[in-house]
Amino acid sequence: MTDGIRPDGVPTAEADRPARHAVVVGGGLAGLTAALSLADAGVRVTLLEGRPRLGGLAFSFRRGDLTVDNGQHVYLRCCTAYRWFLDRIGGTDLAPLQDRLDVPVLDAARPEGRRLGRIRRDALPVPLHLGRSLATYPHLSLADRARVGRAALALQALDPADPALDERNFGEWLAAHGQSARAVEALWDLVGVATLNATASDVSLGLAAMVFKTGLLSDPGAADIGWARVPLGELHDRLARKALDSAGVSIEVRTRVTSVSKKENGRWSVQVPGRSLEADAVVLAVPQREAHALLPAGALEAPERLLDIDTAPILNVHVVLDRTVLSRPFVAAIGTPVQWIFDRTHASGLKDGQYLALSQSAAHQEIDTPVAELRERYLPELRRLLPLARDARVRDFFVTRERTATFAPSPGVGRLRPGARTKVPGLYLAGAWTATGWPATMEGAVRSGVSAADAALSALGRPRPSRLFAFDEASPGPATGDLPRLPGRRPGVTGAFVRGGTR
Numbered sequence: 001m002t003d004g005i006r007p008d009g010v011p012t013a014e015a016d017r018p019a020r021h022a023v024v025v026g027g028g029l030a031g032l033t034a035a036l037s038l039a040d041a042g043v044r045v046t047l048l049e050g051r052p053r054l055g056g057l058a059f060s061f062r063r064g065d066l067t068v069d070n071g072q073h074v075y076l077r078c079c080t081a082y083r084w085f086l087d088r089i090g091g092t093d094l095a096p097l098q099d100r101l102d103v104p105v106l107d108a109a110r111p112e113g114r115r116l117g118r119i120r121r122d123a124l125p126v127p128l129h130l131g132r133s134l135a136t137y138p139h140l141s142l143a144d145r146a147r148v149g150r151a152a153l154a155l156q157a158l159d160p161a162d163p164a165l166d167e168r169n170f171g172e173w174l175a176a177h178g179q180s181a182r183a184v185e186a187l188w189d190l191v192g193v194a195t196l197n198a199t200a201s202d203v204s205l206g207l208a209a210m211v212f213k214t215g216l217l218s219d220p221g222a223a224d225i226g227w228a229r230v231p232l233g234e235l236h237d238r239l240a241r242k243a244l245d246s247a248g249v250s251i252e253v254r255t256r257v258t259s260v261s262k263k264e265n266g267r268w269s270v271q272v273p274g275r276s277l278e279a280d281a282v283v284l285a286v287p288q289r290e291a292h293a294l295l296p297a298g299a300l301e302a303p304e305r306l307l308d309i310d311t312a313p314i315l316n317v318h319v320v321l322d323r324t325v326l327s328r329p330f331v332a333a334i335g336t337p338v339q340w341i342f343d344r345t346h347a348s349g350l351k352d353g354q355y356l357a358l359s360q361s362a363a364h365q366e367i368d369t370p371v372a373e374l375r376e377r378y379l380p381e382l383r384r385l386l387p388l389a390r391d392a393r394v395r396d397f398f399v400t401r402e403r404t405a406t407f408a409p410s411p412g413v414g415r416l417r418p419g420a421r422t423k424v425p426g427l428y429l430a431g432a433w434t435a436t437g438w439p440a441t442m443e444g445a446v447r448s449g450v451s452a453a454d455a456a457l458s459a460l461g462r463p464r465p466s467r468l469f470a471f472d473e474a475s476p477g478p479a480t481g482d483l484p485r486l487p488g489r490r491p492g493v494t495g496a497f498v499r500g501g502t503r
């Protein structure tokens with residue numbers, strides 16, 4: 001008998017003894033969620049993070065008087081787990097959602113005055129909620145608009161959990177469904193590159209179907225956009241730390257875990273420089289390469305698969321100007337290398353002028369380009385897109401580069417992503433790269449943390465805390481085992497809107 005669990009999976013009296021200790025490795029959103037969830041269930045939790053701060057890939061830093069996010073982050077109304085997380089840490093009001101989806105899209109190639117298109121929704125049921133917006137979208141021809149409508153209906157009929165779809169290529173599927181290069185640029189990639197961090201030709205059809213069905217074709221309000229009106233660090237570091245503290249989690253930053261091993265007494269030993277911690281359960285909430293390095297032998301059937309999960313970069317170009325040149329909180333762009341522009345002025349603490357962040361996803365070509373070259377490329381584009389920028393003085397220009405921002409959503413990636421449970425009792429995996437059914441997002445990270453906590457709690461014989469995020473009953477939640485997902489089982493997605501309260 002191991003870890004207080006009989007072979008038939010029933011917790012023993014041993015498992016019920018108080019103050020079981022769990023160590024969570026990694027203080028990104030997955031680890032924060034796992035730690036909070038375990039502590040809420042009465043488990044004694046230690047959270048170990050290698051960096052000096054919490055928040056993982058979604059963090060802030062200071063640059064002079066500015067507080068800068070490493071990269072613009074948004075979420076959607078359908079991101080019910082991330083919304084639960086915001087609520088749990090007391091951050092909901094600091095990262096509100098739009099009342100209704102409204103994305104201004106500027107086409108730099110069109111004459112000034114005729115550049116603006118809008119992707120908006122109205123209150124009609126799906127798919128009619130986007131019908132009016134599509135019918136009047138100026139960046140597509142009439143014929144393209146009709147073909148987009150037909151492709152959307154075909155997409156709606158796909159089952160994203162079908163493993164065969166994961167092997168197929170979204171770009172090829174779009175071409176086979178009559179989508180022109182223009183439709184891909186002005187619509188499918190406009191949304192897909194920002195959410196999946198890859199262009200359609202590099203994306204698994206299963207993941208693309210998941211994103212478009214969940215965001216645009218499931219519930220009228222599903223794609224309403226939310227973003228932090230404060231620096232990310234305010235949410236994912238300060239408020240998360242406060243919530244962890246009051247839940248009794250012991251937090252150690254600047255503490256890098258070097259190995260994890262099972263002891264003869266059945267407990268776990270977690271090695272950090274100079275000492276080791278003993279635990280009944282360990283959650284590895286670190287990126288896939290780090291997880292591979294820390295996994296003890298036999299923990300996964302094919303651990304080398306983790307190394308085949310590729311990564312994709314995101315570049316953010318930050319421009320501080322002496323005046324306001326963009327009157328909206330954000331715009332998307334086509335006909336230019338610029339992808340999305342966000343107004344960061346208020347969140348950064350800038351007192352006068354305007355601070356814009358250009359969020360450049362799937363930035364393989366530019367991730368190592370020198371700042372001076374990026375400046376030469378992006379300032380003229382900004383001036384081309386935003387007429388008021390032409391007379392503005394640039395006060396500061398800098399870039400942030402995240403080389404491994406997300407896992408690459410390539411065809412076939414689904415079979416590489418393990419669930420929360422490993423083959424060794426007491427050791428669990430979390431991270432946006434695990435088998436959540438979602439692309440690499442804050443939502444996926446939180447869902448993975450909940451799944452890992454669920455798996456650990458059932459092994460420790462602890463009841464699930466009532467305040468823990470509930471995967472919808474119609475969809476049992478992400479796969480927790482190291483097993484291939486079954487056709488027809490879309491974990492945590494089909495019912496994702498039920499709690500969302502859309503309007």
Ligand SMILES: Cc1cc2nc3c(=O)[nH]c(=O)nc-3n(C[C@H](O)[C@H](O)[C@H](O)COP(=O)(O)OP(=O)(O)OC[C@H]3O[C@@H](n4cnc5c(N)ncnc54)[C@H](O)[C@@H]3O)c2cc1C
Nearest residue numbers: 026028029030050056057071073074257405431432441442
């Ligand atoms: C620029 C950028 C823009 C993005 N935009 C969006 C967006 O708009 N919307 C969205 O939903 N998502 C977005 N994402 C993705 C999102 O940030 C991630 O999917 C999510 O934050 C991943 O969380 P995680 O906990 O799985 O992993 P991570 O954040 O990578 O956390 C892992 C943690 O483990 C720590 N660690 C690693 N090894 C060890 C060790 N040995 N010991 C101790 N600690 C260790 C790391 O320091 C890190 O803090 C973006 C990401 C980037 C980089």
